[in-house]
Amino acid sequence: MKGMTRTAAWSAAAEALARVELSGKQDERVTRLSGGQVRRVGVAQALVHEAEVLLLDEPTAGMDPRQRRVFRDTLAALSPEVSVLISTHDVADLAEDSEHVTVLNRGGIVYHGDVAGFLEHAPEDVVIGRRAEMAYAVLCGDE
Structure with missing residues (x-):
């Protein structure tokens, strides 16, 4: 409860579960x-x-795709005072929702900057839905 009263914790938990669309699972074990x-x-x-x-x-x-959308919407709705750091191999997600990108390869930083700059590393003829994946491949020397 980390310093919260029991009533406040139950109320906050119910609200948080609703925000991530898990209200119906509140009595389930994790x-x-x-x-x-x-x-x-x-x-x-x-x-x-x-x-x-x-x-x-x-x-x-x-x-699944619907859960991913709910998850991204939940993060997008967070207060601007909340900083979110995501470590992922799913570069398609990060390009859609991130402001800054840092790409690590073999223990070193190969890109650090805004999403637009990251996407510019993809070849021009790549379809939009694959730009993040191709930018990552180029930066890591896979293309």
């Missing part, structure tokens, strides 16, 4: 939830305690 649901529970936990920083590792792994 061990019985899918991987995507467990990741959303983690975000709900941060929402309960009004975290200023969220560190998310592969947050959309195991989520």
